[in-house]
Amino acid sequence: MNKQLLLGAEAIALGALDAGISGVYAYPGTPSTEITEYIQKNSGRREQPLRSAWSANEKTAYEAALGMSYAGKRSLVCMKHVGLNVAADAFINSAITGVNGGLVVAVADDPSMHSSQNEQDSRVYGKFAMVPVVEPASQQELYDATRYAFDLSESVLLPVMLRLTTRLAHSRAGVEGKAVRLQNPLNALYAPERFVLMPHNARRQYNNLIAMQERLEELSEHSILNRLIPGTGRTGVLAFGIAFNSVMEVRQAFCLDLPVLKIGHYPLPGKQIKALFNSCDTILVAEEGYPVYEELLRGYFGLQNGKCIKGRLDGSLPRAGELNADTVALALGLAKKEVIAVPGIMVNRPPELCKGCGHRDLYEALNSVMGLHDQHHVFSDIGCYTLGALAPYNAIHTCVDMGASITMAKGAADGGLRPAVAVIGDSTFTHSGMTGLLDAINDRSPLTVIIADNDTTAMTGGQNSSANGSKLQAICLGLGVEKAHLRTIIPLKSHLAENIGVLSEEIAWDGVSVVIAVRECIETAARKKRNPAANP
Amino acid sequence: MQTNIILAGVGGQGILTIAAVIDLAALQSGLIVRQAEVHGMSQRGGAVQSHLRISDREIYSDLIAEGTANLILSVEPLEALRYLPFLSTTGRIVTSTDSFINMENYPAMEEILLELHRTNLPVLVNAAELARKAGSPRTSNMVMLGAAASLTGIAPEEIETAIEKLFRAKGAEIVAMNIRAFRTGEALFQHQATVS
Structure with a gap:
């Protein structure tokens, strides 16, 4: 049996490993997370070492992948569809510079919004950037197409987008791997005329990209995927x-x-x-x-x-x-068949915060503080703590895009809203929250940022976060948060009265304050207990 | 041969372990497998399902079409009913009767049983109790798999081999306990078949 049972996401990972990538760059996001996780788990067994830790966000990931390509090596960068919005600047412009080593950007879209805020179609981005896009239909095709995409990228010297959707990313099937290709040698490209996108270079490069389109279409005519x-x-x-x-x-x-x-x-x-x-x-x-x-x-x-x-x-x-x-x-005009109906007694079973999760205690404290104010808007963000929008807490009132809690609270504060409160996770804060906090400090916008630091990227399954604990404090102080208004609480039932006290004081203060609520995710803690070796 | 199975439960109940065993057993039997699962937000205590398809010829869609599931295997009784439109007219429900209540408006158990009995020869399993008897409440998923085994189209020996492979790393005792749980489920199915 040479077939391995792999998720679609894992088939991409295996394809990339076998295609000789020297690194993968990514920020976790459903349904793309398992690509990078598979590489992290399996790269150790490979003859040639490769780079696979999580990046701070999709933009830093994309740029690092482009740099690795510039150095002549193959790199993979993975993200969910909305992550490409964050990386779009780098993505679009990398089509103008072109690449050196093969660069494949795997983007996982989420039609039906199983775990996302929209169902944007990344093929539009592919067309916008004028790069080749491959969109396989089975797990085996994902493996083969990933390898093909690296060859294609090196032959047309462009980044290649590999688009997939939730259904294929999270479905398993037997996949057969092929011979492993060695990594490219270091071969950094000295080509400022391509990579310095000042207008005179950019115009020439853009015209080259336009001229390339006919060849790209010809390649599509003969592709195994069509x-x-x-x-x-x-x-x-x-x-x-x-x-x-x-x-x-x-x-x-x-x-x-x-x-x-x-x-x-x-x-x-x-x-x-x-x-x-x-x-x-x-x-x-x-x-x-x-x-x-x-x-x-x-x-x-x-x-x-x-x-x-x-x-x-x-x-x-x-x-x-x-x-x-x-x-x-x-x-196709085929009659709908009669099916058994869902009985009338059926009720929804929405997701909820885990029993014993620290976010529950944070929201309990926050609700009792906000309940005392006439205006009790709480701006929030993307992560497990978004579930605080649901009953029984109904504690947060916005969730738009990564990092928007802080900047939206800032804008509302600038408009006169008091108090202005933001709740953001540790990983989301380092992804896109830090710059917004800097804006607030520079503008002296009165707001309170609560960083729910559970020491992990929990919603996507517990990946390492870019900063937590003392590093988060150092970042806040470095950005200019006053020491007296950088507070730490422990969201536990036994600390409820104390936490209400700290939150009340900081929310009442007319300046930028940050309250870091520190308690490890119970899922991550349990996993560490079960398997101490896997989490050093 | 083609079997379409919907696995149902609540996030955290471990339906993916059942899927992993069936996947492996099918692959060992030289069959083709496609198994779609749910990751991300719903995993936190929400309704979760997995579409598992096994066939001896090419499978195109990762999803099961409405009215074509041979089996709904659920580890929670209300969740078994959520996917009824997928069940074929001759399809069967095998469900645990242990309810998982994490919402306020959970229907009365009598009503759920009434609806289950409207389906074609439902197999109702007191999984938690049988699992305890097999050695540990944590084996309840293997009890459920045992109760549904004869409806999967895969030989029970292949399933047992798959259980052995998947739990091997946890030691011989855990393997034996899970096999025992699997057989308890199988026996319950046989018993219910004879009675009805």
Whole structure:
């Protein structure tokens, strides 16, 4: 049995290891976290050592990966879709500079928002940056495509985006690995005319990128990821990414003779698409994400060149969320089958903070302080503590993007809101909170920042955080928080009265204060107890 | 051969251990496996599910289509009902009767049992009690797997080999206890089949 059972995310990791990467850079984010975790767990067994610790955020990760590529080595950078917003500046501009060693950016989108605040489609970013995008449809294809993406990156000297979605990232299947490729030797590129993006260089590089597009499309025409499943029907399907799986499931279950063009490599293979359109009257465009290419194929005035185009924009498929065999079957005009209904007694079971979690005690204290104020808005952020928005605490009232708690509280304070309170985790603070705190200090905006320091990145499964404990205190003092208004509490039931006291004082103070609530995540603590060797 | 299984439970109850055993047993039997699971936010005490598909030919979708699951294997009785639209008309529910109540409006147990009995020959398992008898309450997932084993399409010997492999690192005693729990579940299924 040479097949290993791997999550899609792990298949990428194995592919990258076997492709000879010298480093992986990432910030944890569902559903991308397991790529880096797999490399961290398995790189020790490799002949050549490689770099795999967590980065402070996606931007620092992306830039480090670009630097490693500049040095001639292969690097992988991984993030969830919204992480690419953070890294977008580096990503877009790295398409202008181009790369040296192979650079692959694995971006995991989350259609249906299982664990995210939106379902943005990273293929739009790929198109925006004008780089090749690969979008495999199975775990084995993820492994093969990862290796292919590194070769492609080195052959066209561009970063390559590997896009996947939650369903594939978090689904297991047998994957067969192939021979290991050695890492690239150090070969730092002296090419200021490419890498110094002053306008005169940038213009030339941008024109080169534009000129490259024809070659990229030609490569797509011959890619193993784009292929036609022949059929004689007059209805054809253009199936993107894992939408291909839903379509093939229906094709198999209903014995349909549909031609299906599988798309897994962008820019689009124009000739293959044209051939499909020529052989069909009706084309279903099935995209796992936004109707990016459906919109393009319909044209601005919806003329469709005499063809009937179906998809997410005409309601044949749902406008939002993941596709599945059931939605695709309906779009192909197959009658919905009778299914057993969920009984009326069913109730939701939303997630909650763990029993014994320190955030519970923090929110209990905070609620009793905020209850005494007329204005009791609490700005918060992304992490386990976001669950404080739900009953029984209902303690936080915003969660927008990484680090936004501090800056939004600052803006509200500048507008006159008193008190202005932010709750942010240790990992989120180092990701994007520190700069906002500096703004508040420079502006003397009266706000209280509560850093819930549980010593880990808990929501994604307990990855190391960039700073906690005394390092967090040093950062705050270094940014200019006054020593008297940098307080520490321990969120435990037995400390409730004391914690209410500290929070009341700091929230009442008319300046920037930081209260660090220090208590280790109970999940991480339990894991350390079970397996002391794994957590030195 | 194709079996579509929905594993259901509450985040933290360990349904992924059951999935890992079935995955391994299927792979050992030379079958193709796709198993979609839930990571991230819902893992914190929310409803979680895993779609597990086993086949002797190519599997395309990671998800099970509505009305095509052969089995809903749930470690919590209310959670078994949450995925009913996926169950085929001949499909079966195997569920633990041990409720996990972490919300205020949890329905009455009689109502849940009533709904379960509306389905095709449900297998109801007092998993916690049987697990205690097998040696440890922590083996309740293996009791559940045992009760559902004959509906998975995989030979029980292959499942036992998989249990042995997965728990080997924890010592022979833990392996034996989990095998014992698995067999307790199997026996309960046989008993209920004979009675009905």
